[in-house]
Amino acid sequence: MAIFIDQEKCNSCGKCVEICPEDVLWLEDGPAWARYPKECWHCGSCVYDCPTGAIEVDLELDVSIRYVEF
Amino acid sequence: MSDFRVEEYSTDVLILGGGVAGLAAAIRARERGAKVVVLEKSHAERSGNAGSGIDHIQGYVPEFHRQIGYSEEDMIEDQYGWGGNPGRLNRRDLIEIFVRHSGHDVIELERYGLKFRFADSKLPGGFRVVPQWHYVPTSYNFEGRDLKRALNDRALELGAVILNRRHVRELIKDGPAVTGAVALGTRDRVVTVVRAKTTVVATSGITSRITAGVTGSDTFERFAAPSASVGSGKVLAAKAGAAVVNLEFSALGSSYGLVNYSFSAGLPGGTWWPAGRVVDENGVVVAERRYDLPLDDPDYRANYRRDIEKSGAQRKKIVELLQQGQVLYFDLAEATTEELDYIWWSLGHEGKSGVTKHYLAKRQVDLRKVKFPLRLGARRDVIASGVWVKRGTTETEVDNLYATGNELPALGYSGGGTALVLGYATGVEVAERAQTIPAPTSDAAPWVEALLGQVERITATRAGQTWQSGEHALTTLLDSYLGKPYSEKNLTQLAALLARLRADLTLGAGNLHELNRALEVLDLYDLAELVVAAARARKSSLGLFQRLDEKESAPEQEGVSVGVYWQDGRVKAIRLDNLFREERGDGYFH
Ligand SMILES: Cc1cc2nc3c(=O)[nH]c(=O)nc-3n(C[C@H](O)[C@H](O)[C@H](O)COP(=O)(O)OP(=O)(O)OC[C@H]3O[C@@H](n4cnc5c(N)ncnc54)[C@H](O)[C@@H]3O)c2cc1C
Ligand code: SF4
Numbered sequence: 312m313a314i315f316i317d318q319e320k321c322n323s324c325g326k327c328v329e330i331c332p333e334d335v336l337w338l339e340d341g342p343a344w345a346r347y348p349k350e351c352w353h354c355g356s357c358v359y360d361c362p363t364g365a366i367e368v369d370l371e372l373d374v375s376i377r378y379v380e381f
Numbered sequence: 382m383s384d385f386r387v388e389e390y391s392t393d394v395l396i397l398g399g400g401v402a403g404l405a406a407a408i409r410a411r412e413r414g415a416k417v418v419v420l421e422k423s424h425a426e427r428s429g430n431a432g433s434g435i436d437h438i439q440g441y442v443p444e445f446h447r448q449i450g451y452s453e454e455d456m457i458e459d460q461y462g463w464g465g466n467p468g469r470l471n472r473r474d475l476i477e478i479f480v481r482h483s484g485h486d487v488i489e490l491e492r493y494g495l496k497f498r499f500a501d502s503k504l505p506g507g508f509r510v511v512p513q514w515h516y517v518p519t520s521y522n523f524e525g526r527d528l529k530r531a532l533n534d535r536a537l538e539l540g541a542v543i544l545n546r547r548h549v550r551e552l553i554k555d556g557p558a559v560t561g562a563v564a565l566g567t568r569d570r571v572v573t574v575v576r577a578k579t580t581v582v583a584t585s586g587i588t589s590r591i592t593a594g595v596t597g598s599d600t601f602e603r604f605a606a607p608s609a610s611v612g613s614g615k616v617l618a619a620k621a622g623a624a625v626v627n628l629e630f631s632a633l634g635s636s637y638g639l640v641n642y643s644f645s646a647g648l649p650g651g652t653w654w655p656a657g658r659v660v661d662e663n664g665v666v667v668a669e670r671r672y673d674l675p676l677d678d679p680d681y682r683a684n685y686r687r688d689i690e691k692s693g694a695q696r697k698k699i700v701e702l703l704q705q706g707q708v709l710y711f712d713l714a715e716a717t718t719e720e721l722d723y724i725w726w727s728l729g730h731e732g733k734s735g736v737t738k739h740y741l742a743k744r745q746v747d748l749r750k751v752k753f754p755l756r757l758g759a760r761r762d763v764i765a766s767g768v769w770v771k772r773g774t775t776e777t778e779v780d781n782l783y784a785t786g787n788e789l790p791a792l793g794y795s796g797g798g799t800a801l802v803l804g805y806a807t808g809v810e811v812a813e814r815a816q817t818i819p820a821p822t823s824d825a826a827p828w829v830e831a832l833l834g835q836v837e838r839i840t841a842t843r844a845g846q847t848w849q850s851g852e853h854a855l856t857t858l859l860d861s862y863l864g865k866p867y868s869e870k871n872l873t874q875l876a877a878l879l880a881r882l883r884a885d886l887t888l889g890a891g892n893l894h895e896l897n898r899a900l901e902v903l904d905l906y907d908l909a910e911l912v913v914a915a916a917r918a919r920k921s922s923l924g925l926f927q928r929l930d931e932k933e934s935a936p937e938q939e940g941v942s943v944g945v946y947w948q949d950g951r952v953k954a955i956r957l958d959n960l961f962r963e964e965r966g967d968g969y970f971h
């Protein structure tokens with residue numbers, strides 16, 4: 312699960328749901344939630360556009376950039 | 382399923398896809414007074430490949446280029462020769478339109494509030510220009526995170542009608558002409574019918590969802606925007622009878638990239654330019670970092686060219702070493718603090734690399750202290766592919782149907798710059814054309830019924846296969862054949878397996894979201910049929926297109942594109958000449 316929506320910070324404005332290009336996010340009664348998290352493209356748009364800074368998108372283990380420390 | 386509401390519009394210009402090019406076309410067409418409707422599958426503010434931003438954009442940079450002595454002709458020559466497209470697959474006519482307008486069109490973005498000038502720049506105009514891999518340095522680095530929003534707002538301000546969450550499924554045809562399109566809502570149970578004097582496909586041209594994603598673990602983790610990577614514009618155009626060229630997946634050798642990561646970040650020589658270098662496990666430098674050349678260097682052009690040639694040779698060497706089993710790393714140990722700041726800034730504007738930036742920052746990764754392993758990756762691109770347009774225009778060979786942005790073929794380098802500039806050019810063309818055409822009154826019923834029939838079949842099959850399973854089966858099959866040298870025998874085998882798989886496909890869907898995904902998967906199967914037909918049709922072995930059963934081709938095959946389209950339910954193939962040396966040749970296949 313790579314999308315975290317802070318349930319306290321979310322004011323249910325719907326912006327993230329409106330713009331998410333992959334139709335991942337949903338809003339019913341209450342805060343927004345990720346209904347189709349495996350379809351997230353990690354584009355970051357919801358993070359940029361959320362007015363309350365409630366969303367964090369992190370790369371999942373299976374898709375994260377790999378690096379080594381020497 | 383008959384509970385779908387039908388809504389109808391009529392317009393001068395209909396644009397399919399509200400990406401960079403679609404919005405650019407909408408802006409210019411509105412500026413010229415045409416009525417414009419845009420059908421967008423996602424939401425035009427953040428949709429498509431540039432949805433969350435691009436950090437560089439190509440164009441002729443008058444102030445800078447004139448000082449060095451680069452002319453528009455130099456840039457045209459460079460773009461024409463580029464793209465790893467031996468066999469002259471590039472379309473010089475389209476590249477000329479791009480370069481000649483780019484000097485004006487790209488910097489016009491400043492008017493929409495996007496930042497292009499920086500106090501620390503040493504270049505005339507205050508620009509940041511990165512060379513990437515071109516002989517004429519042509520990429521402005523800029524603050525493009527909100528490019529899509531800026532274009533969307535401008536198009537709305539000018540009065541364009543943008544209908545979001547409308548997945549275009551059918552083109553309406555009336556005799557030889559396209560007269561509009563039919564779309565399915567992705568959030569509402571609605572079928573949208575738009576009748577239009579002119580119709581523009583602008584869905585990005587990307588087809589990457591017919592092969593596995595780079596990490597192999599997730600359908601959706603890939604470089605390009607998943608919703609815009611099913612090639613639906615190509616499928617729509619080909620069904621309307623417009624040829625789609627160079628669709629076969631090439632057998633081009635290897636490239637390299639970061640492990641488990643969908644971008645190469647232009648290593649070295651792109652976003653992370655110029656500080657990146659490549660080292661082996663003992664820290665021995667295999668590819669050196671680069672440095673900016675002083676602008677007052679009288680030999681700037683020659684030295685710059687040498688620099689690019691050197692980095693090209695280094696790229697080759699990296700591939701060779703990896704092929705020999707060497708362990709190599711991308712490394713930023715020599716980056717200065719200012720360069721690191723630059724890299725972080727740049728990452729924050731290039732789409733999903735903003736998430737990578739967040740990931741690295743959260744782990745407090747010091748970019749100078751870590752190394753990123755490099756691995757070989759096979760390239761399975763569709764090279765130079767696109768919807769064929771007539772010489773010097775963006776008009777297809779089907780009446781009143783246009784293609785634009787990255788939907789166009791053979792641009793050498795398809796990116797945000799070409800999408801923007803050619804999108805603008807199309808907007809001008811279609812607004813003018815629309816003035817000469819009466820409003821169509823075509824009967825849309827057959828197309829609406831076809832769509833609803835498809836919808837019915839999928840939703841009636843609740844216990845059917847999931848769209849994910851349908852997509853996975855296809856990518857697995859294609860990955861075992863495409864991107865490798867092939868012969869008629871194994872292509873025939875692939876065609877038979879594909880037909881079999883398609884016959885076994887009974888996709889189901891439990892809701893509107895799944896239904897739209899299932900429809901995307903159907904596009905992928907249609908696209909696969911075109912790709913295989915295109916590979917079979919090319920009866921030559923040249924450059925990127927290697928067949929085991931054809932001898933290296935004669936030079937007259939240079940510049941030949943193979944086009945495919947449907948006619949009466951069958952795929953037809955034709956031969957088209959990028960150099961326009963002769964008229965199109967029919968009957969290349971079947
Ligand atoms: C991560 C990333 C970073 C990039 N960085 C850069 C960069 O820094 N510089 C650069 O120059 N280029 C960059 N590019 C490339 C650039 O984004 C594309 O070249 C550009 O967006 C192409 O524009 P387009 O209008 O042709 O397609 P897109 O902008 O992709 O738009 C296509 C639109 O069509 C819509 N669509 C698709 N199918 C349908 C359908 N059936 N019905 C309705 N709508 C549909 C999509 O939702 C989308 O909005 C980057 C690409 C990616 C993926
Ligand atoms: S990162 Fe992009 S795709 Fe993922 S939920 Fe946010 S807006 Fe949607």
Ligand code: SF4
Pocket residue numbers: 316320321322323324325326327328338342343360361362363364365366
């Ligand atoms: S944009 Fe932010 S505040 Fe608005 S619904 Fe989404 S998470 Fe909640």
